[in-house]
Ligand code: BDR
C-alpha cells in the first residue's frame with residue numbers, strides 16, 4: 001500500500017479530491033491535516049468533521065495552522081460562501097466525527113518518521129507543511145513527493161497574478177520549494193483544462209444514492225461559482241492533483257524552476273515558472289502542463305458516484 005497524507009482546507013473540490021484518492025484500494029490515506037484557507041480554521045474543521053462522519057472515513061483528522069506563516073489570513077469566503085462550500089441550499093449533514101487530539105504538525109512528523117517514500121497531497125495553502133519543515137528540516141528527506149494543487153504558470157484566480165493557495169501563504173511555498181523535497185505543482189493552467197458542468201451534476205444525481213444526491217447538489221453549487229445560471233463550465237481544481245497522483249496518464253508534467261513572488265505590489269503569491277531548463281535555471285519542480293480532461297473528470301465523477309475505479 002502506498003502511504004499518502006492529505007493536507008486540506010476542506011472545500012468542495014478538496015472533498016472531491018479526497019474521495020477520488022479514497023476510491024483507490026491500493027492507497028492508504030494515513031492521515032488528513034487541516035489548514036486555514038477557504039475559511040478560517042474552525043470552518044475547515046467543521047467541514048472536515050462533517051465529511052468524515054457522512055462518508056465514514058477512517059483516516060484521523062488533525063487540526064493544523066490557523067493562519068499563514070506571516071501576516072493575516074485571507075479566505076475565499078467571498079467566492080465560496082460563508083462555509084467555504086458554496087452549498088446552493090444544500091449542506092453537508094450536521095453530524096460531525098471527532099478530530100484526533102494530536103495537532104497536525106506532531107501527527108505528520110510521527111507519520112513521516114515511520115513511513116518510507118511518503119507522499120503528501122496538499123490541497124490548500126502550504127502552511128502546515130512549511131511549518132513542519134521549518135521545525136524539523138530533517139524530515140524533508142523522508143518525503144518521497146509533495147503533490148500540490150496551487151500556483152499557476154499563467155494567470156491567477158485570487159488576483160490577476162496569483163492563485164488562491166499560493167496567495168494565502170507565499171512564504172510557505174518558498175519554504176517548501178527551498179526544502180528540496182520532490183515537488184509537483186498542479187496549477188491553474190492544467191486545472192482550467194478540466195471543466196465541469198451542470199450536466200455532470202445531473203448525471204451524478206441520476207445515480208440516486210444518498211451519497212450521489214448530496215454530492216450532485218454540492219457539485220452543482222460548485223459549477224455555479226463560474227456563473228450563477230450554470231451556463232459556463234467551472235474548472236476542477238484539487239481533484240486534478242488527486243488524479244495526477246493516481247494515474248500517470250492523467251496529467252503531463254514538465255521540469256521547471258518555480259519561484260514565488262513574496263514582495264510584488266501587484267504580484268505577491270505569483271508562481272514564476274522558468275521553463276527554459278537547463279539553459280536558464282535548474283529544475284526544482286515538475287509543473288503540470290497538460291491534463292487529459294476526459295480521463296481526470298471520468299475518474300473523479302466515478303469516485304463521487306461511489307463506483308469502482310477502472
Ligand atoms: C484552490 O483554492 C481553493 O479555493 C480550492 O479548494 C483550491 O485548492 C484553487 O485556487
Ligand code: CA
Pocket residue numbers: 008009010011013014123124238
Ligand atoms: Ca483546497
